[in-house]
Amino acid sequence: MPCAAKGEFALAQERLFLALQAPTDPARWGSAATTLDLHAALADAAASTGDLETVSRYAPLAEREARRIGHRLHLGIAQRARGQAAALRGAYAEAESMFDEALSLFETLGARWQTGRTLLARSALRAAMRREAEARADRLRAESIFVSIGAAPDAAEARLSA
Amino acid sequence: MAPVTALSGRLRELLDDLEAAGLIRSLEGAEEYRFRHALTREAAYASLTRHRRRQLHLAIGLFLEAHPEASGAEAVDLLAYHFTNAGEPDLACRYALLAADRALSSFSNSEALAFLQQALEVVGPDGSPALRFQLLEALGDVYVLLRKGNRALDRFSAALDAWQAIPAGDQWQGLRLHRKIIHVSVEMKWALEEGTFQALRAAGQASRRALEAASRNLLPEGPTPETVRVQTVLSTAAWRMDRSPDWEAAFRHAQTAVRDGRLLDSPEVLSPALGALAAVTLARGELQESLATALDRLEVTRREGFSDLRERLDSLRGAGAALMYVGNYEEAIVLLLEAEKIAVRIQAVDQQFNVLSLLTQCWFRLDRWDSLLARDADWEELELRFPQEQTGPICFPLALRAVVHARRGEAARAKSLADRSMQIMVSTWGQTNWLRNAHY
Numbered sequence A: 001m002p003c004a005a006k007g008e009f010a011l012a013q014e015r016l017f018l019a020l021q022a023p024t025d026p027a028r029w030g031s032a033a034t035t036l037d038l039h040a041a042l043a044d045a046a047a048s049t050g051d052l053e054t055v056s057r058y059a060p061l062a063e064r065e066a067r068r069i070g071h072r073l074h075l076g077i078a079q080r081a082r083g084q085a086a087a088l089r090g091a092y093a094e095a096e097s098m099f100d101e102a103l104s105l106f107e108t109l110g111a112r113w114q115t116g117r118t119l120l121a122r123s124a125l126r127a128a129m130r131r132e133a134e135a136r137a138d139r140l141r142a143e144s145i146f147v148s149i150g151a152a153p154d155a156a157e158a159r160l161s162a
Numbered sequence B: 001m002a003p004v005t006a007l008s009g010r011l012r013e014l015l016d017d018l019e020a021a022g023l024i025r026s027l028e029g030a031e032e033y034r035f036r037h038a039l040t041r042e043a044a045y046a047s048l049t050r051h052r053r054r055q056l057h058l059a060i061g062l063f064l065e066a067h068p069e070a071s072g073a074e075a076v077d078l079l080a081y082h083f084t085n086a087g088e089p090d091l092a093c094r095y096a097l098l099a100a101d102r103a104l105s106s107f108s109n110s111e112a113l114a115f116l117q118q119a120l121e122v123v124g125p126d127g128s129p130a131l132r133f134q135l136l137e138a139l140g141d142v143y144v145l146l147r148k149g150n151r152a153l154d155r156f157s158a159a160l161d162a163w164q165a166i167p168a169g170d171q172w173q174g175l176r177l178h179r180k181i182i183h184v185s186v187e188m189k190w191a192l193e194e195g196t197f198q199a200l201r202a203a204g205q206a207s208r209r210a211l212e213a214a215s216r217n218l219l220p221e222g223p224t225p226e227t228v229r230v231q232t233v234l235s236t237a238a239w240r241m242d243r244s245p246d247w248e249a250a251f252r253h254a255q256t257a258v259r260d261g262r263l264l265d266s267p268e269v270l271s272p273a274l275g276a277l278a279a280v281t282l283a284r285g286e287l288q289e290s291l292a293t294a295l296d297r298l299e300v301t302r303r304e305g306f307s308d309l310r311e312r313l314d315s316l317r318g319a320g321a322a323l324m325y326v327g328n329y330e331e332a333i334v335l336l337l338e339a340e341k342i343a344v345r346i347q348a349v350d351q352q353f354n355v356l357s358l359l360t361q362c363w364f365r366l367d368r369w370d371s372l373l374a375r376d377a378d379w380e381e382l383e384l385r386f387p388q389e390q391t392g393p394i395c396f397p398l399a400l401r402a403v404v405h406a407r408r409g410e411a412a413r414a415k416s417l418a419d420r421s422m423q424i425m426v427s428t429w430g431q432t433n434w435l436r437n438a439h440y
Helices: A007-021 A035-049 A052-069 A072-089 A092-109 A112-128 A132-149 A152-160 B008-020 B038-046 B050-066 B072-085 B089-105 B109-123 B129-145 B149-164 B171-187 B194-217 B225-240 B247-264 B267-283 B287-301 B309-325 B329-345 B349-365 B369-374 B376-385 B395-407 B411-429
Strands: B024-026 B033-035
Touching: A007 A035, A035 A052, A035 A072, A052 A072, A072 A092, A072 A112, A092 A112, A112 A132, A112 A152, A132 A152, B008 B024, B008 B033, B033 B038, B050 B072, B072 B089, B072 B109, B089 B109, B089 B129, B109 B129, B129 B149, B129 B171, B149 B171, B149 B194, B171 B194, B171 B225, B194 B225, B225 B247, B225 B267, B247 B267, B267 B287, B267 B309, B287 B309, B309 B329, B309 B349, B329 B349, B349 B369, B349 B376, B349 B395, B369 B395, B376 B395, B395 B411
Parallel strands: none
Antiparallel strands: B024 B033
16 A cells, blocks of 8 residues: 555545445445545545655546546546646646646636635745746735635645745 | 214203303304313313223214214324224224324324324234234334334334234235335444344345345236335345445346336336436446436426425435536535425435535535534534434534534534544444445
8 A cells, every 4th residue: 555645644545545445335325435536535635745656546547537527626636636746746837737727627616725725736836936926926815715714724824835 | 972972952951061160161153162171171081981981982983984074184183093092993093094194294203103003002912913014014114204213123023923913914015014124224224333233134134035035936027116116125235235235236126126117107116216226326436327317316206296205305315416426516505405495394304414414515525614614503403303313324424524624723623523423433333344435
């Protein structure tokens, strides 16, 4: 089991790997996790810890299935994870294009926390690309979104990343 | 009263005396009297011997039976009441079943339970097996609606015993009971703690074996509503009753149920069959196929003349869930809010929880934290009022709420919800023996 990452994301990943191997039970309570749910969550958790191997394994699977059935949220999560992995590899243009697609999907959905997270990721990328003004604009937008939805820890993180 | 007691002239005098004494009052424009005080009525009733009371209840019951227009829509309730108190097993059973049906049609489940229970007491443990069978099966049905799985199982098992004691009992009645026992055991899975569930599981497995044997030997070649119901419940049993689900068998049974349900052109049996097929396709990862089936089912329950509100509610819940799984949260929310209104109206507690759980997930996915948190109080009130047997395990929505509180930096609240979620998971599945959903 790939487990290069540390902390809570690593624990989350471990659980998700176990989930992939466990039988499902589509009970009425709406808690059934589809394979797409798991692939998207794995890609997301792995991207947050820089586990490129896991991202490269699960993000394309999530992307393909999400495109096939038109699942915008999971497609956005997969694309953001792929963008984060591309950024870590230094493929900045590819990363930015993926962040742009993810952002567009989240904005269409109205998923503000996901929008904020993606803006913050793109801000870090643009800062690395020495596009300071655009990085600052993304960061401020992210912070504003986090404040508006009451995401205090993320708002603080956005301020700290300035 | 006059035709009842045959005391016409003397009765009038007695009633006048009682009215003069202030114990009763006549109702204007009608040959009807009421006690002025309930205590007076109780004292008068208590002064009669048990034998005399029974005689009077029987006389009144027979009068009402001959003159149903005298008591209007509530006739069956009164007939059940009087024949039960008259201690007449046949008549008590006949009218208790009708009164229970009437109560269920207005979703008065407890009232239905009372009619049936009282009639069963009149029949007694050594009474007619045919009467006991009818009353016990009806009682089991009501306990299913109330989601009291153990009690439903007790009644269905006792009904099975009674059915076996009926000389030349109808085989289909026995099969129907086996189907209902399986249904209870699959419905209650995860709603009860593992230890408590074992009795249900054992009974369900025994009935499943009986039904599978019958489906090979007894069931006729052409479909009937009962054969469709049997195929539907066998589909669910194939994945819910074993530790390793048999998805192929589940799919096969569900497909047969849907095919036969369409042949019969019976929306009432087709809808649950489509529900079973949607569950199997979802589990197989065929999300669009599952959605198409769930929407097909919804169309069936929205047809003019379809009157089973419980089934319509389940189809709305199913379609909402299927939309959620393909990420179409907005449309899912519309259907789920419609389902929630019906669930509240018909007091379907488990569905209230199911629907609120699905809504919580949709709001969570859309980052609509305000909508999600606005229902915190509803969750707490429902959780206080109803045990897990009636609600199903609510660890997942608890976890989602915990995540939102954590994302808002409300660590103590998040931890409390997360701990409670974990507590439910451990009590339901043990420390490690988790299914995919629990890991997720």
